[in-house]
Amino acid sequence: MSKDNIGEKLVSKGRALIKEKGADFLTARKLSEASGYSVGTIYNQFGNMDNFILIQNYLTLESLYNRLAKLQTSGTAYHRLNLYVKEFINFVIENKNLWFLVHNFHLHNNSRHFSRVYLKRVVQITKLVENAFKSMFPDIEVPERTLSIQVLWLSLFSMSSFITTDALNSFSKINKYTLCELLLNTYLAGMKVLEKAST
């Protein structure tokens, strides 16, 4: 069995573990037991567990991108952005445990640990939003538009961490879709105003 195959098997087995039992369940020993490979082999393959999680997060972002990319051609830009958000929340809810890991990791690791490949995934998703923005706000200067996109996307991304835990429920009974859609639409309405004001 080739080296890559072991790595792939560990990744897919680990992914199943996270999905099924939660991110906390993913430990070197549990993965070893579940996969049949020794702890040492895991370390030979990935160096350390952080790298392993980085790969998992990369796959999660890739999977999210593929879901959103399918909506690229649908409807008006405004309609599409709403679809993106709805699909984003669907994805987060369906992949709670995986998404938890994404947030948990970014919180515990400094930027220098993020690989370029990993970041490219984030940028890729941002590009989708950016394209919709382009047709919605043709009159806004590019730097301002880029800024606005980053702010909106970061807001939605960071807020989605609340969906992976129950913390939100104790603060408010607010529906998760409503929460994100209201943010999107209020923000878009605000941009329309600011667009007119600047011309």
Place this chain on the structure above:
Amino acid sequence: MSKDNIGEKLVSKGRALIKEKGADFLTARKLSEASGYSVGTIYNQFGNMDNFILIQNYLTLESLYNRLAKLQTSGTAYHRLNLYVKEFINFVIENKNLWFLVHNFHLHNNSRHFSRVYLKRVVQITKLVENAFKSMFPDIEVPERTLSIQVLWLSLFSMSSFITTDALNSFSKINKYTLCELLLNTYLAGMKVLEKAST
């Protein structure tokens, strides 16, 4: 020395440790060593480390509230909201390590572990924003307004987790103040539009 005094000493010593060396440095043994009390005493006082962190987070939220409350009477509602946001970011930057712990905790604990007292602090801060909203948007129905406040406050709160880590820097060179102020002002502009539309 009374029981409460030990608890207070541990809390203040622990707080100093977090501020100085970071949230990861706060372990039962390190706190024991730094405070002079044994590990067992820490557990007698707080039951477990999670409770200890809960108290620290409670104090952090209290401290944030006090900072924001001072601005309660200044300027117009719009001006005040901008001051709140600016002061919020100041606080987060000044108390990076403590704020990290707030986010880290909410991510790792389900709602049932949040004490009522802890949540009250969050609600208290929300009230400040709510009051400013009241005078800015008198025509919006109360339920809609409450929803909008929660969305805005949650966005800012969750986005602030990026300020405590360097993850943001690898995604964008965007200034942290600009980031939050743009979110606030675009959102407010959007609310103005939606307010008119609903009447």
Place this chain on the structure above:
DNA sequence: ACCAAAAATGAACAATGTTCAATTTTTTTC
């Protein structure tokens, strides 16, 4: 069949949260 290189192993280490029998301190009782 042999041997060297590569890969896989899992016992061992340090550090974590947590427990609890043993010790020390404080309070009560006479």
Place this chain on the structure above:
DNA sequence: GAAAAAAATTGAACATTGTTCATTTTTGGT
């Protein structure tokens, strides 16, 4: 004040982490 009882404090011990690395096993070429 001494003895007894109660309460508080202690830190060694346990289970679980990530991680390392000498040893063993497998592989591949001659």
